Amino acid sequence: MAARTFTIDDQLISAREGETILQAAREHGISIPTLCHLDGVSDVGACRLCLVEIEGSRALRPACVTPVVEEMVVRTDTERLREYRRMIIELLFAERNHVCAVCVANGHCELQDLAIAVGMDHVRFDYAFPRCDVDISHPLFGIDHNRCVLCTRCVRVCDEVEGVHTWDVAGRGADARVITDMRQPWGEARSCTSCGKCVLACPTGAIFRRGATVGEMERDRNKIAYIVAAREQRW
Amino acid sequence: MDISELLTIAEHERTMRRPTCIRCCTALGCQSAGSLSLKQRLEEAVAEVDRTDIEVIGVGCMGMCGHGPLVRVDPDGVLYEHVHAADAPSIVAALDGGDATAPRGDPQHPFFTLQKRIVLENSGIIDPERIESYIAAGGYQALYCVLHDMTPAEVIDVVTRSGLRGRGGAGYPTGLKWATVAKSHGDRKYVVCNADEGDPGAFMDRSIIESDPHKILEGMAIAAYAVGADQGYVYVRAEYPLAIQRLQRAIAQARRLGLLGAQIFDAGFTFRIDIRVGAGAFVCGEETALMASIEGRRGQPRPRPPYPAESGLWGRPTLINNVETFANIPPIIRNGAEWFAAIGAEHSKGTKVFALTGKIRHTGLIEVPMGVTLRQIVEEMGGGVPEGRVKAVQTGGPSGGCIPAALLDTPVDYESLQRVGSIMGSGGMVVMDDATNMVDVAHFYMEFCKDESCGKCIPCRAGTAQMLHMLNLIRSGQATAADLARLEQLCIMVKETSLCGLGQSAPNPVLSTMKYFREEYEAFVRDEGLAG
Numbered sequence: 001m002a003a004r005t006f007t008i009d010d011q012l013i014s015a016r017e018g019e020t021i022l023q024a025a026r027e028h029g030i031s032i033p034t035l036c037h038l039d040g041v042s043d044v045g046a047c048r049l050c051l052v053e054i055e056g057s058r059a060l061r062p063a064c065v066t067p068v069v070e071e072m073v074v075r076t077d078t079e080r081l082r083e084y085r086r087m088i089i090e091l092l093f094a095e096r097n098h099v100c101a102v103c104v105a106n107g108h109c110e111l112q113d114l115a116i117a118v119g120m121d122h123v124r125f126d127y128a129f130p131r132c133d134v135d136i137s138h139p140l141f142g143i144d145h146n147r148c149v150l151c152t153r154c155v156r157v158c159d160e161v162e163g164v165h166t167w168d169v170a171g172r173g174a175d176a177r178v179i180t181d182m183r184q185p186w187g188e189a190r191s192c193t194s195c196g197k198c199v200l201a202c203p204t205g206a207i208f209r210r211g212a213t214v215g216e217m218e219r220d221r222n223k224i225a226y227i228v229a230a231r232e233q234r235w
Numbered sequence: 236m237d238i239s240e241l242l243t244i245a246e247h248e249r250t251m252r253r254p255t256c257i258r259c260c261t262a263l264g265c266q267s268a269g270s271l272s273l274k275q276r277l278e279e280a281v282a283e284v285d286r287t288d289i290e291v292i293g294v295g296c297m298g299m300c301g302h303g304p305l306v307r308v309d310p311d312g313v314l315y316e317h318v319h320a321a322d323a324p325s326i327v328a329a330l331d332g333g334d335a336t337a338p339r340g341d342p343q344h345p346f347f348t349l350q351k352r353i354v355l356e357n358s359g360i361i362d363p364e365r366i367e368s369y370i371a372a373g374g375y376q377a378l379y380c381v382l383h384d385m386t387p388a389e390v391i392d393v394v395t396r397s398g399l400r401g402r403g404g405a406g407y408p409t410g411l412k413w414a415t416v417a418k419s420h421g422d423r424k425y426v427v428c429n430a431d432e433g434d435p436g437a438f439m440d441r442s443i444i445e446s447d448p449h450k451i452l453e454g455m456a457i458a459a460y461a462v463g464a465d466q467g468y469v470y471v472r473a474e475y476p477l478a479i480q481r482l483q484r485a486i487a488q489a490r491r492l493g494l495l496g497a498q499i500f501d502a503g504f505t506f507r508i509d510i511r512v513g514a515g516a517f518v519c520g521e522e523t524a525l526m527a528s529i530e531g532r533r534g535q536p537r538p539r540p541p542y543p544a545e546s547g548l549w550g551r552p553t554l555i556n557n558v559e560t561f562a563n564i565p566p567i568i569r570n571g572a573e574w575f576a577a578i579g580a581e582h583s584k585g586t587k588v589f590a591l592t593g594k595i596r597h598t599g600l601i602e603v604p605m606g607v608t609l610r611q612i613v614e615e616m617g618g619g620v621p622e623g624r625v626k627a628v629q630t631g632g633p634s635g636g637c638i639p640a641a642l643l644d645t646p647v648d649y650e651s652l653q654r655v656g657s658i659m660g661s662g663g664m665v666v667m668d669d670a671t672n673m674v675d676v677a678h679f680y681m682e683f684c685k686d687e688s689c690g691k692c693i694p695c696r697a698g699t700a701q702m703l704h705m706l707n708l709i710r711s712g713q714a715t716a717a718d719l720a721r722l723e724q725l726c727i728m729v730k731e732t733s734l735c736g737l738g739q740s741a742p743n744p745v746l747s748t749m750k751y752f753r754e755e756y757e758a759f760v761r762d763e764g765l766a767g
């Protein structure tokens with residue numbers, strides 16, 4: 001595989017052909033914030049947190065789905081990007097009901113981590129306070145829509161790794177919700193194998209293990225990528 | 236089918252014509268005003284006077300839909316408007332002298348005379364339900380000529396040199412798109428006609444299909460030959476039942492005559508067209524969402540590249556063009572690239588169809604050469620606003636913006652409209668008078684975008700909801716000057732970070748009204764001192 005060299009934030013970097021900007025950056029210890037990206041499943045470019053500037057183009061490009069091009073000059077940390085990322089996180093907090101103090105993921109939540117990483121100290125938008133349900137019909141797991149950021153990581157991991165496609169998205173815009181099977185309660189979704197991959201994948205407290213304490217909600221998200229890699233090596 | 240058979244059909248159709256032809260509009264606008272029963276009464280009235288030299292035919296849209304139902308009596312070109320079924324006998328009697336009870340329209344009105352009809356050349360003239368009517372107007376000859384006398388590369392060259400740009404909104408050069416699809420490798424290729432038409436107030440594409448469906452099929456077949464596709468889809472929304480019905484009929488007729496299907500014109504070219512009916516979501520007009528919908532998946536966009544030209548339907552090279560873009564193709568092939576390139580403005584060749592609506596005397600469908608000014612359209616063709624004065628013209632629908640009256644001399648071409656903060660868009664044109672509040676206008680479009688956001692990406696999903704909320708605060712007098720600044724900042728962020736064109740353009744109506752009518756926003760803003 002051919003090598004590519006390009007520049008990120010004034011640092012010269014080599015990458016393999018076909019690699020994304022995000023992969024190459026991470027291999028070199030350059031962090032770009034992400035939310036919808038999850039190692040081991042396909043990328044959808046939906047959260048827009050990984051947007052970067054590429055010299056010579058006004059349009060911002062998502063690092064997670066943009067392949068590296070020889071000699072491209074990428075900036076990941078400009079004032080414009082920092083401001084937009086902060087706004088995106090603020091919009092997420094204002095969109096649903098994120099009350100960290102009473103959330104099972106408190107302290108183990110990627111949304112919290114992102115808020116800290118982008119320097120969000122308050123939310124400049126009014127909270128929408130939508131009515132969101134909690135579904136605890138599944139004997140082992142639960143879904144609390146108040147915490148869902150619609151990253152669709154659960155949808156992809158269940159479809160692409162577990163292979164059963166229990167999760168999907170229904171509705172449009174602000175009314176969009178993740179659903180199980182044909183919008184049945186999770187406990188009645190016949191396709192679910194109770195494998196727990198979606199619990200591992202969820203970045204927030206939206207999908208949780210029932211009865212778990214906050215301390216037990218720490219998730220090893222590398223497991224998904226590990227499973228995928230292990231399979232690929234065996235086949 | 237060969238060319239002589241085609242010409243025989245055309246000749247036969249012409250010889251069957253009666254000297255006098257009463258044309259009654261049966262496109263949706265006039266149908267909803269009762270033109271079907273009117274047409275029936277006209278037929279009965281002709282039968283009653285026992286005249287075999289008169290025929291009554293149902294035709295497509297004549298343009299001045301706001302004055303419908305419309306009837307035109309040819310060859311004299313007498314136009315009647317607001318015609319009721321009860322007027323039918325008097326219209327027939329008027330052929331022998333005397334006055335019809337229906338009001339006379341003015342075919343010499345600038346509404347008609349300032350038009351240049353290429354896309355709509357057959358609209359209001361031929362019977363859209365009969366393929367013979369289209370063939371008699373020269374239909375399918377361009378396809379024959381392409382299949383027998385031109386290589387695919389030559390076809391693409393003609394389209395490129397014509398300067399035609401996509402009429403679906405963004406104005407991408409059509410020839411370049413075709414060339415890219417032609418060069419892409421795939422075991423199969425597809426041609427898709429985008430007839431989703433989700434913009435509120437727009438009805439151009441629907442009218443074109445209802446009035447001249449074969450033209451779209453012929454344009455698609457020529458495109459398929461040029462890029463090497465063998466399967467086409469027309470993606471049309473379920474809210475357009477008449478358009479769907481006429482397309483279905485047209486496809487069946489074309490197949491029966493061997494103008495679609497295998498071995499078209501015995502040229503070794505195979506092309507099928509199927510209809511895909513969409514549920515009617517604005518975002519499904521976006522090309523990657525449209526393809527997902529055709530494939531049977533949730534209609535939401537994905538990041539591009541890869542572009543459809545490279546990896547489209549089922550991962551294969553796919554050409555997607557708008558209805559009006561395809562409708563331009565047969566005339567371009569028939570008359571040549573130079574003919575087309577001589578019409579219009581420097582970087583915007585040809586004509587554009589607009590659905591002219593809002594506070595204006597003559598609403599309806601017009602086709603004008605690019606480069607005419609907004610003032611000519613609004614004041615001369617549209618007859619100006621009935622009461623008060625023109626305040627602004629909105630073009631481009633929810634993706635576009637409001638152009639203030641002071642800029643009415645802006646020519647209608649892609650670059651000029653963009654320069655004043657709007658876009659050509661697909662052809663919706665809404666005239667607003669001075670009783671219109673521009674914050675309300677921005678609110679209307681934002682509400683639309685918020686409802687139509689697919690929800691996949693955060694800036695658009697949460698941003699449109701938040702912008703709508705802020706507009707509500709402004710309208711209820713609860714916002715401060717700082718809120719206005721925040722709204723503007725949010726608009727720019729959503730524009731620059733959203734995944735697809737919906738989110739990228741949703742802020743445009745707000746930004747353009749804030750730019751030109753800022754005082755109307757400020758009038759709502761409460762005293763800073765009161766802000767807690």
Ligand SMILES: Cc1cc2nc3c(=O)[nH]c(=O)nc-3n(C[C@H](O)[C@H](O)[C@H](O)COP(=O)(O)O)c2cc1C
Nearest residue numbers: 401402403429432433520521522556557560736737
């Ligand atoms: C939200 C959104 C809605 C769109 N709706 C339409 C539509 O209704 N009809 C259409 O032809 N193009 C629509 N487009 C543009 C198409 O994605 C595409 O660019 C176009 O069909 C290409 O055809 P053209 O090159 O002939 O213009 C839309 C784009 C976006 C972002």
Ligand code: SF4
Nearest residue numbers: 158192193195196198
């Ligand atoms: S537990 Fe496994 S099978 Fe069930 S929804 Fe989650 S990922 Fe899918």
Ligand code: SF4
Nearest residue numbers: 148149151152154202
């Ligand atoms: S439930 Fe969790 S993983 Fe699924 S979309 Fe919501 S936040 Fe993402």
Ligand code: SF4
Nearest residue numbers: 689690692695735738
């Ligand atoms: S911009 Fe809006 S419509 Fe487009 S992908 Fe994002 S959420 Fe969906």
Ligand code: FES
Nearest residue numbers: 036045047048064
């Ligand atoms: S991580 Fe790239 S868009 Fe979400």
Ligand code: FES
Nearest residue numbers: 264265296297300
């Ligand atoms: S619909 Fe009859 S004139 Fe337009």
